[in-house]
Amino acid sequence: MTDVAVPAAANAFASIKAPEEIVHEWAVALRSAMASRNATNVADFFQRDGVARDLLALAWEFRNAVGREEIAGLLTAPGSTPPISLEVRAGNSATFAEEGGQVSLTSFLQFRTGHGGGLGHVKLVREEDGAWRAANFVLALDSIDTHPERHLDARPAGKTHGPVQDRLSWSEGLDRDFESHDPAVLILGAGHNGLMLAARLRALGVPALVVEQNERVGDNWRKRYSSLALHTPLASDHLPYLPFPSTWPRFTPKDKLGDFLESYATLLDLPVWAGTNVEATEFDAAAGRWNVDVRRADGSARRVSPRHLVFATGMNAAPNLPCLPGQDEFRGMVIHAVDYRGHAEWRGKRAVVVGSGVSGHDIAQDLAEHGVDVTMIQRSGTFVMNTSTFHAVMHANHVGGTYSTEEADLVNAATPFGALPAHGPKHVELVKAMDRELLDGLVEAGFELSDGPSGQGVLGLIFGQNATGYYYNAGASELIIDGTIKLRHGSVEGLTATGVVLDGGQSIEADLVVFATGYRGAPTVVREVLGDNIADRVGEFAMVGEDREYGRLWRRSGVDQLWFMVSLAIGDGRFYSKLLALQLAAMEAGTMPLTDPNG
Template sequence: MEDVIVIGAGPAGLALGACLKGEGLAPLILEREDTVGSAWRRHYRRLALHTDKKRSSLPGLPFPEEAPRYVPRTQVVAYLERYAEAFGLHPRLDAEVARAEPMETGWHVTLTTGESLATRALVFATGVSETPHFATWPGLDSFPGPVIHSRAYRAPGDLPGERVLVVGFGNSGGELALDLSEAGRKVDIAVRSPVNLLPKELFGRPIGNWEVLQRIFPYRVADAITAPILRWKMGDYARLGLRKSDKGPIAQVREDGRIPLIDIGTLDLIRRGRIKVRPGLSRIEGALVTFDDDTSAQYDAILLATGYEVDLRPILGAMPDVLDETGRPVASGEQLAPGLWFCSYHTVPNGQLREISRQAPEISRAVAAYLSARTA
């Protein structure tokens, strides 16, 4: 029987592996893909961290000094490979988990190959960007051009034609609209919900470095303090067709699970008319897309930046005290059932990597204490 099994060999799984080894345990890390950091390998090419490198490293190994402040995707992948090597982590690859069931002595884990494994403790670290969310609208099937999710997008050449509609205004949607516009495409972006926009830096400091306000004040007070500064910095983007959220950026994350867009140039292109803001989609008739304000336009391709879903019910089954009605863990970083933990399954204001670096040591200490108590 294993001491502890970790499911996933992305940043969370690797951080857990290092921290569990630091507690004297021998974790078995299972990864369904054939490499570590698989999600980062398939992200679009221009992606870079939106948080600075000093606040984005995993426990025990900082990013190299020569790395830029906002580390690009390829260097993040190299860092994850180096992290696994530095801590002697050897995940078992091509090992996809089909089921995990509690038993008296721990957990019974079944792989898709039919192989069974037993472990005294189990930690899920499969991430929040594994299953794309595909929104749909009346007539979508009639659209003659390609309709792809942002997960399948690598570069502008992936989408043929001149006019592209990007659906969604999260960080992926904003950056991919920028990417396509800079490549000479005519880009519209459909924004259904009220938004919050943040600058990448404020007074020369990365926006994530301002989390000190959240430690000092309740989050709504922190939002109120920063609101005038953000208005000064970002301007009145309601004039551009974007509806400002009634909630501040921290409240939007805490209460709605929605991450504000950290602007890296998209807003400037909207102001200059190179990206046109549209409301939500109403229906699609062939290449003609009609929006909620009854305006219409024709497009050659649609890019869905509609986010991801987390649903662990296929593996764990219905566990009302552990998973919510959508299959997402009700909490991360704490034990939700005997011998069961989840690492970084909820969006946070200051980046998932920073949250992983906080949760992984806490979970590892808790797992070590749990196992010690059961063998005492």
């Protein structure tokens, strides 16, 4: 999430030093002030409403601060270890911009600590007194010395040339079944999050096993409705080490994504036990390991004892499917959106879709485009924007062509999740300007629009309320506007033999009723697998907390050696999988304490 910089006039910076020199002087002086732990001096490096974020760079935690005094406290706290060096990233070109008469520059940084190195990004603004102060600043650990990342020039050889007694083939050396030792990390779930974490760990030399209950990797996508495709831009969806090819579709169809994930696991030699179910789990405090009993696809039982257990089971648990009066009498079919497989058997029939979020719109569109008489039940207002607007406004750093995928990830990470809703009103304003014709058409058709909580749009819904209630238009809105998708408002109160009954007594004839009514949250899975005691200890780990971070995702969970690799989108998973992998590697090396020193 970022603003688009307005190019400055050619002579606007004639009296200003070279941008790299400005950033270098600022970074060196900031590091010195941090080392002296002089909070007053550190505060002067930031704008009054500046934002800073530390992702494992200065402490083994995710931390952030808003406002110069809070930032100064963060960077000079006893738990913060100043970097050994902080400088402009090698090969970086700092960039000037001017907007509204204010001159700013942005630059990538690099730093070293006692155990590794990392990258950063800063936006400096020239204030009235001539000083350059940071509007936002982020440092993120990128490597640890004990576990160098085995890629690029450090990639595995594949075969050692020269004579080797009792040489093992590449395949023989993989030990996918962990016959000789237990994995250090057990990952539950082989979706994109679990696989990206496994890939990161393999590159760091940390043995990890992924177990997946579906028969094949990618089945969690293949089993969904036929028209499903990602709404996010391709530039935001690349997986680490193996980006999509240049011929890949702009919006990834669900079957292709499933096949890609399966290929990803194969090509990156990720040990995945598909068709495997977890039957029992307990933590052995004396041994410092989890004991996890699993049943494999061939029916065999196995106990796996990793040091670390990672849930990569997604944001959504069981579907919310109401039990309604008259449901036993209904002669049609009632399903949740998760069980909708496509339009094929419903052509020429009548369908009611309950819910006006992303899934509700997608399913209604799929049915309407294939000869089904569809009525959408809208229960409350929905925030709507075109997918093109969604990309331009919310994925500007990835689609703008200025940054690489990894650079865009880092720039986005400069803003903590809890600070994102404050940017929502500006997003809403942009959306209304860009999509005015579409939004006016929806209002005229009787569709209820919402600006989100406090006018914060999608950012307020997701990061302020941990809620849905939005739609990125891929064509359903036009079908609502022209009446192809009929619209009713209210709640479904019950069913008759031939349809649904709304509050107020209205009835709608239907052969199919699809409830696109959301899911229970991620903590439900933890409760099912680990029991009430641990579930109560971790609590609501997948929502933005008072510290403005995303609950306990990707960092210590509150239960030692238990982790959550869950994300809303591939992009977040790509970035935070590395940070989680680095923590696990640091614990394996003894660099990061295995148990939480803060209890």
